Amino acid sequence: MLKRQKTGATGHMDTLYPLVMGERNGWLGGDGDQWERGPYWIDGLLPLAYILDDKELKNKVQPWVEWALKSQQPNGFFGPAKDYPGEEGIQRDNSADWWPRMVVLKILQQYYSATGDKRVVDFLTKYFKYQLETLPNQPLGKWTFWAEYRECDNLQAVYWLYNITGDTFLLDLGNLLHKQGHDFTHMFLETNHMACQGSIHCVNLAQGLKEPIIYYQQSGDKKYKEALTKGFADIKKFNGQAQGMYGGDEPLHGNNPTQGVELCAIVEMMYSLEKMIEITGDLSMVDHIEKIAFNALPTQVTDDFMHKQYFQQANQVMLTRHRRNFYEDDSHAGTDLLYGTLTGYPCCFSNMHQGWPKFTQNLWYATPDGGLAALIFSPSEVTAKVANNIDVCITENTYYPMDNKIRFTIDILDKKVRSVNFPFHIRIPGWTKGASITINGVSYKTADGGKIEIINRDWKKGDYVELEMPMEVKVEEGWHENSVSIERGPLVYALKIGEDWQKKEVSDAEKNRYGESYWEVRPTTKWNYGLHRLDFKKANELIRTNIDNEKIKSDYPWNLSNAPIELKVNAKIIPTWGLYNEMAGPIPHSWSGAGEGEPEEITLIPYGCTTLRISQFPLVY
Ligand SMILES: [Zn+2]
Secondary structure: OHHHHHHOHHHHHHHHOHHHHOOOOHHHOOOOOOOOHHHHHHHHHHHHHHHOOOHHHHHHHHHHHHHHHHOOOOOOOOOOOOOOOOEOOEOOOOOOOHHHHHHHHHHHHHHHHHHOOOHHHHHHHHHHHHHHHHOOOOOHHHOOOHHHHOHHHHHHHHHHHHHHHOOOHHHHHHHHHHHHOOOHHHHHHHOOHHHOOOOOEHHHHHHHOOHHHHHHHHHOOOHHHHHHHHHHHHHHHHHEOOOOOEOEOOEEOOOOOOOOEEHHHHHHHHHHHHHHHHHHOOHHHHHHHHHHHHHHHHHOEOOOOOOEOOEEOOEEOOEOOOOOOOOOOOOOOOOOOOEEOOOOOOHHHHHHHHHHHHHHHOOEEEOOOOOEEEOOOOOEEEEEEEOOOEEEEEEEEEOOOOOOEEEEEEEEOOOOOOEEEEEEEEEEOOOOOOEEEEEOOEEEEEEOOOEEEEEEEEEEOOOEEEEEOOOOEEEEOOOHHHOEEEEEOOEEEEEOOOEEEEEEEOOHHHHHHHOOEEEEEEEOOOOOEEEEOOOHHHHHHHOEEEEOOOHHHOOOOOOOOOOOEEEEEEEEEOOOOOEEOOEEOOOOOOOOOOOEEEEEEEEEEEHHHOOOEEOOEOEEO
C-alpha cells in the first residue's frame, strides 16, 4: 500500500495538483494557497518518505520543512502571514490562523522523530512561548472556528515537547489551550449533541474526540476518560455505520447507512486513535482502528492511489454524478461520491496521505517495562532497544487481516549478545476466543480476546512466536432500522456487487473545481437483499466461509477480483427496496416481512474489497 502511495497521488501531488501544491504555495513562501492543504499533504508524504527510506520523496519534503523552520520570526511566530484576494480553487485568506500551524506541528514532530534534527526542539520551544504570550489576546477562535475544535492537535505537540525538554511553561500553555478549545468533555458528558444531526462537523469530531484523553495526561481527572467512553458509545448509537465510522457529510448526519462518511474523518479518526492508544493502551481502541483501517480506508481510494471518494456509504450501490441526501449536495454539483481528484471538496485529496503511513508508524509500541508491544497487526519489521539498551529486530510475517496467523521472529543485532531477557507484549484481539500461542513450535498458551499476553523469557536469535486467532462469523445488531452487519475477525463483510466503471472527462469550465476526470460506478447485479431467517446464535454455522489459500497471499487483496474470502448466506430479494436519488432507498425495517420468492444464496466479501456494497442488511422471513 505504501509503495502504491509513492507511485500514486502521494508521490506526485506537486504535479497532479500544482495550483495548490506547487511552488506558489504559501508554505513555500508563495502567493498561492496559504492554509491547510499544503501541510496536509506533507503530513502524509513525510512519514511515507522516511518509512520507505526513499530519497526522491525526502527531497520533495525537505523544502517544506526548511521553509517552515526559516519562516520563524524573532517573536516565535512562523508560517505565512499575508492574506491575498480570493482566487478560484485556492485558499488565500486566514493566513495567520492558528489551525494550519497545528498540521505543521505534526509534520515537525515526525521530522524530528525521523532525523533527530535539533532545530525542531528550539523552534517549537520558541513558538510555544509565543503562543503562551499571544493566545490571551488572540485566542484560538480569532480567525476560524477550526482551531478551537482541533486544539488537541496543538496540545499533543506541546506535551510531546514537554516529554523532551521538561520546560514547565509548556504545562501552562497546555491549560490555556485546553481552556480555549471546544469543550468535548462537556459535550460528551452533559449534552445530547451526538444525538443531534448537524451539531458538529464530522472531521472536527474525528480530531477533537481525543482532546479529553490528551488533556487527561496533565489533569489526571477520570472524568476525561469517562467522557470519551460515553462519546464513543453515543457516536455509534446515533450515527454509527458498520465500517466503524459514522454518518457525517460534513455535519454529523445520523445513522442511515446511505449518509456520507468523509475520507478526512477516516484518516483523522485513525490518528486520534493512534494518539490515544499511546496514552491508554486501551485494546478496544486497537480493535477500532483495525476496523477502520481494514474496512473503511482501503475502499475509499482507487487501487492505484490516484483517485478518492470524498464520501463513502455503508450501503453504496451507485456512484454517479447526482444529488443525494447530503448536507453538501448544493455545494459540489453532485460529485460527492465519485472517484476523482478534486471531486466533492479538495480537503480529502490533500489529507488522505497520512492514513497508511501513520498506521504503519503505530504498529509497535515501547512498553514501560523495557519491552515491546505488538498492538496493531500488519506485516512489518521493527528495530528497537529493549532491556538494557540491547538492539533487537522483530519481523512480523502474516497475511492478516485476511489470514488469522501471525509469526514473529526475533533477532538480536549485537552479535556478542547471546540472549536478552525482555517482555514481549502481544495483543489478543477482542473478537477472538481461544487464541493459541506457540514459541519455537511448542505450545505455550491459549488466551481469550481483549487482553495482552506478556511473554517474559530469555530471547535468542531466531526464536519465533506464532499466534493463531480463531475467527468466527458474528452478527452485529442494532444499526439503523434494526439492520445487521456481518463480521469475521477484524473484517466486516458486504454483498458482492458487480461493478461497471466508466471514466468521464470534466468540462473545461469545471476543471479547476473538480479535476480532469472522474470515475462513475454502476451495479451490474442485484443488491436489494434481506438476510433470510438468520439465527444470530448460529451465525458461525449458518454462514459458510470459503477461503482461497492462494488469493490470501496477495499483497493487494483490496478489490473485487482479489477478494480472498467469501461468506455464503441465505437471502431474499426485497422488491420494494429500490433506488432513491441514485442510492439505496430507505432501508426496510428488519422483520417487516418484505422478502419475496425463494431464498437464494448470496456472496459476501470483505468490505474493503468492495466498491459497491450492502453492509447493513435488513432481516426477512
Ligand atoms: Zn475531506
